[in-house]
Amino acid sequence: MFLNHIRDIKDPEHPYSLEELKVITEDAIEVDDKRSYVRVTFTPTVEHCSMATVIGLCLRVKLLRSLPSRYKVDIKVAPGTHATEAAVNKQLNDKERVAAALENPNLLDMVDECLAPSYG
Numbered sequence: 001m002f003l004n005h006i007r008d009i010k011d012p013e014h015p016y017s018l019e020e021l022k023v024i025t026e027d028a029i030e031v032d033d034k035r036s037y038v039r040v041t042f043t044p045t046v047e048h049c050s051m052a053t054v055i056g057l058c059l060r061v062k063l064l065r066s067l068p069s070r071y072k073v074d075i076k077v078a079p080g081t082h083a084t085e086a087a088v089n090k091q092l093n094d095k096e097r098v099a100a101a102l103e104n105p106n107l108l109d110m111v112d113e114c115l116a117p118s119y120g
Contacts, residue, residue, distance in 0.1 A: 003029055005066040006040065009058050010114045012051045017118075021045055023055060028078065038063060039074040043081045052082050056092040057101055058114045065115075 003026045007019040018024045023042050030039040040059050044052045056075045063073045075092045077085045091097050101107050 006059055006062050008118065009055075009062055010116070010118065011045070012054050012058075012110055012114055014045070018042070018055065018059075024059070035072075036068075036070040037072050037074070038067065039076065041076045041078050043078040047081065048083050052077060052084075052088045053091050053101075054107070054110060054114070056088065057098065057107070058111050060092060060098060061102070061111050062115055 003019070003024070006024060007017060009018045009024075010016070011018055011021055011023065014021060023045060024040065028041040028043070030041075031037070040063070042055060042059060044055065049055075056077070060073055060075050063071070067073070075089075077088050079085065082088055091101075102111070
């Protein structure tokens with residue numbers, strides 16, 4: 001069910017969705033409805049993916065826009081799949097860093113472009 005919220009997010013560098021590229025899968029989504037908690041673990045296409053933080057930000061923004069506000073959302077890079085995994089995870093789960101990133105108009109435009117519906 002939660003995959004439906006994020007399956008159509010477009011990759012910032014490729015003309016495919018994150019699901020088509022196997023960046024996200026149903027198995028990588030954990031939901032605890034009683035605790036209002038969602039964790040999405042994603043796998044970048046390459047170990048040195050420069051867009052990993054943008055992908056994570058897209059996932060976070062889409063879920064925050066789609067889910068009731070009671071949910072806590074954690075976004076993580078799959079263990080061992082990115083060269084700077086710890087740094088990416090720290091950035092994606094730090095409220096102040098996320099808020100600052102979303103104040104950057106260029107970054108927000110990139111996120112909105114990835115989240116825009118595709119009718120192709």
